[in-house]
Amino acid sequence: MTASVRRCAIFSVNDMAQKTIVISPCDSVAVALCALQKGESAEGVTLCEDIAKGHKFALRPIRAGEQIIKYGAVIGHATEDIAAGSHVHSHNMATCLSGTLEYTYHPKEIPQLPQPDTRTVQVYERKSGEVGIRNELWVIPTVGCVNAQARAIADAFNRSHPAPEGIDGCFAFTHPYGCSQIGEDHARTRMILQRMVKHPNCGGVLVLGLGCENNRMDVFRETLGDYDESRTAFLIAQEAEDEVAEGAAVLEALYEKARHDRRVPRDISCLKIGLKCGGSDGLSGITANPLVGRFSDYMTAAGGTTVLTEVPEMFGAEQLLMDRAADETVFRKIVRLINGFKEYYQRHDQPVYENPSPGNKAGGITTLEDKSLGCTQKSGSGKVCDVLFDGDALQTSGLNLLNGPGNDMVAVTNLASAGCHMVLFTTGRGTPFGGFVPTLKISTNSELAARKPNWIDFDAGSIAAGEPFAQRLSALIDLVAETASGRQTVNERYNSRDIAIFKTGVTL
Numbered sequence: 001m002t003a004s005v006r007r008c009a010i011f012s013v014n015d016m017a018q019k020t021i022v023i024s025p026c027d028s029v030a031v032a033l034c035a036l037q038k039g040e041s042a043e044g045v046t047l048c049e050d051i052a053k054g055h056k057f058a059l060r061p062i063r064a065g066e067q068i069i070k071y072g073a074v075i076g077h078a079t080e081d082i083a084a085g086s087h088v089h090s091h092n093m094a095t096c097l098s099g100t101l102e103y104t105y106h107p108k109e110i111p112q113l114p115q116p117d118t119r120t121v122q123v124y125e126r127k128s129g130e131v132g133i134r135n136e137l138w139v140i141p142t143v144g145c146v147n148a149q150a151r152a153i154a155d156a157f158n159r160s161h162p163a164p165e166g167i168d169g170c171f172a173f174t175h176p177y178g179c180s181q182i183g184e185d186h187a188r189t190r191m192i193l194q195r196m197v198k199h200p201n202c203g204g205v206l207v208l209g210l211g212c213e214n215n216r217m218d219v220f221r222e223t224l225g226d227y228d229e230s231r232t233a234f235l236i237a238q239e240a241e242d243e244v245a246e247g248a249a250v251l252e253a254l255y256e257k258a259r260h261d262r263r264v265p266r267d268i269s270c271l272k273i274g275l276k277c278g279g280s281d282g283l284s285g286i287t288a289n290p291l292v293g294r295f296s297d298y299m300t301a302a303g304g305t306t307v308l309t310e311v312p313e314m315f316g317a318e319q320l321l322m323d324r325a326a327d328e329t330v331f332r333k334i335v336r337l338i339n340g341f342k343e344y345y346q347r348h349d350q351p352v353y354e355n356p357s358p359g360n361k362a363g364g365i366t367t368l369e370d371k372s373l374g375c376t377q378k379s380g381s382g383k384v385c386d387v388l389f390d391g392d393a394l395q396t397s398g399l400n401l402l403n404g405p406g407n408d409m410v411a412v413t414n415l416a417s418a419g420c421h422m423v424l425f426t427t428g429r430g431t432p433f434g435g436f437v438p439t440l441k442i443s444t445n446s447e448l449a450a451r452k453p454n455w456i457d458f459d460a461g462s463i464a465a466g467e468p469f470a471q472r473l474s475a476l477i478d479l480v481a482e483t484a485s486g487r488q489t490v491n492e493r494y495n496s497r498d499i500a501i502f503k504t505g506v507t508l
Contacts, residue, residue, distance in 0.1 A: 282364020285374020
């Protein structure tokens with residue numbers, strides 16, 4: 001099949017201070033920025049029914065089978081005749097997506113972004129030449145069998161050092177894997193854990209094994225590559241008389257080295273920032289995601305690096321990304337990225353469009369195309385400079401795409417493992433989740449930010465109330481710089497730190 005997705009630029013909305021928005025002049029639907037009542041006049045039509053905030057209504061009559069346009073692109077088709085002013089959602093529209101497609105390279109000329117005023121951040125310089133934005137001690141188990149011991153070792157250190165000087169805390173990152181895995185799953189588990197060991201946010205790490213797992217410690221060390229041996233220790237529980245006591249002693253030795261590290265000033269361009277959304281709603285593609293897209297443009301224009309993942313949430317918007325490929329080699333990588341993930345679905349006899357989630361639909365998102373066109377707003381308008389697959393680490397500054405699913409925990413783990421220092425996480429429904437790097441939560445609506453201050457770091461919902469994008473962007477850049485320089489995110493304050501490793505194969 002050949003891709004039939006309508007090609008257009010990533011949309012640009014004006015600053016908003018109204019009840020509704022028509023995102024592109026060719027759209028057949030508008031989006032409610034607040035709850036609307038039946039009989040109310042909006043965008044030149046009379047509403048046939050109540051429209052919830054974030055939901056869509058028809059701007060004109062739409063015939064059954066006709067394509068429905070939002071963001072200037074197809075988001076699905078009508079399953080019945082829809083009158084002007086009617087609610088457009090799951091009851092009367094459906095996806096147009098199918099399986100793998102053939103794509104053509106249509107490079108888009110992308111204007112040079114203006115050189116921005118940059119910020120200075122305070123970071124840690126590592127022996128590898130990388131910089132870190134945290135100086136933490138980590139305990140990383142090679143296998144889930146020693147999760148309890150890993151937590152006990154970290155707890156023992158934290159009891160001895162309730163307010164340790166010179167470091168940002170000590171944490172154990174547990175997981176259920178490391179044994180009874182073969183092939184890609186086994187290799188991916190080892191690779192993710194090895195990337196964590198060498199992550200620059202870590203000032204010292206204890207790798208804890210059991211002793212009989214197939215993620216063997218000797219192979220783990222041999223395949224680890226270059227690492228700071230003075231900051232990395234290994235312990236096999238079966239070989240220790242008291243692995244908790246010995247592990248705590250190892251952390252003490254690592255602490256003596258890490259606590260003398262000091263932050264130094266660097267330009268913000270040294271940062272690598274992951275871009276992620278979760279629990280999206282109808283405002284995600286209108287407020288928070290385009291705001292993060294503007295941040296991505298700012299970072300890449302400054303010489304920094306941003307990374308967009310969630311491949312299934314590119315389906316339906318992939319041509320827009322392909323048109324922004326830096327060259328034909330990158331274009332072919334994007335095609336491989338998209339079709340490869342669709343083939344993964346098909347190998348498991350699953351439809352490629354089994355998305356959005358119930359929470360997404362409740363928030364106003366109807367089809368995967370609807371979700372994807374909003375999701376990819378986080379990429380901004382710049383060139384796609386590279387695409388990363390399993391085993392790849394960040395090498396190229398600018399906007400990168402990363403292979404992986406949309407699952408929040410897996411995606412944030414993948415972004416951090418690729419080298420991201422922090423993740424900007426937009427959400428319309430809210431989540432307390434955080435990864436092993438600072439996970440800065442950005443709400444799409446102000447109600448969520450007000451209701452969940454213990455989850456949300458930054459409110460982008462004020463954009464829907466009329467705050468200019470430029471003003472909100474400046475505040476977001478300031479917050480990112482402060483976070484990089486040591487300000488804790490909400491997930492850090494509440495110690496919400498988890499990892500999840502993508503699994504595709506069998507368990508022995």
